[in-house]
Amino acid sequence: MSRSMQSLPILSLLLLAACATTPPDVVGAGTQLEARQIQTREYDTLNKAMTMRSVVATLQDLGFTIDQADADLGVVTATRLHEYTMRMTVTVVEREGQRISVRANARIGENSVTDAGTYQDFFVVLDKAMFLTLHKVD
């Protein structure tokens, strides 16, 4: 018992050493399906162009500047510099039955945002922007 207790500091040092390794984080840590579920919402109120307009307005409301936007591909990339650097990519895709799928993914600094609540917050803001666009409020 006492030996196992004495080895704890060594074990903890070994565990800490794991922090220093740098694996090539190319494919990300989360599961593909789970990430898509929490990052995606479907809408049937506006067309693709008006949805993209709402996405740009949402990102501006959240304090982002737009790095790149492509109406054909339905991609908007934006950055927010405030206390930390946050980058978002939002894609708008037309689905069957005049439905529009919006997917957002975010990174803060070197970390991917995997928290479902954060994406929920984004879609709450987007829902409001979609509502305002639908009712022709600038």
Added chain:
Amino acid sequence: MRRTLPTLRKRGIGALLLSMAMLWGCAASIPKAALRLPESTLEVRAIQTRTLAAPSESDILAATIAVLQDMEFNVDRIEKPLGVITASKVTDADSTSEQTGLFFLDLLCAIGGGSGCGAMLTAQDDQHITLTMVVLPSLARSEEYTVRITIQRVIYDKEDRIRVLERIDNAEIYQQIFDNLRKSLFIQVGEL
């Protein structure tokens, strides 16, 4: 001296708690309210947005680009269907008063015999400003366009470390840009 079992157990548990606390430090912390609208949203939106009358979308876009050139920005990207114009510039962020203060700090440090007196290296060097202008036909009124501007900047020190990371919310700056845009639009339309 022989240590007793309870003492070893206490030290072991202490080491375990310490290592867990240190490992916790390795874990990434994501701010919980990162994508929640702040209470100041409506106020900030009002500062950043104006509705302007213009004969056509091409006129207001041309006037907008001209204003960006007037302000010595480089236009990085334009996506006309979305009305998005992204521009940036790098300018000097040197401040004489800051440098004077840091110089005396280094001087005091040197007089006191301290080592590593490098306060001057933390002086602001240059600022990278990025600006997005979104120019779209008004949904509510014809022949009017809504223009919304968002600006942010990063200030680096002499050793290229980030000193400031911020969104620009100063109402006067936005007002000045909109005043310039109105003048630019007047010139643009007058030239036709």
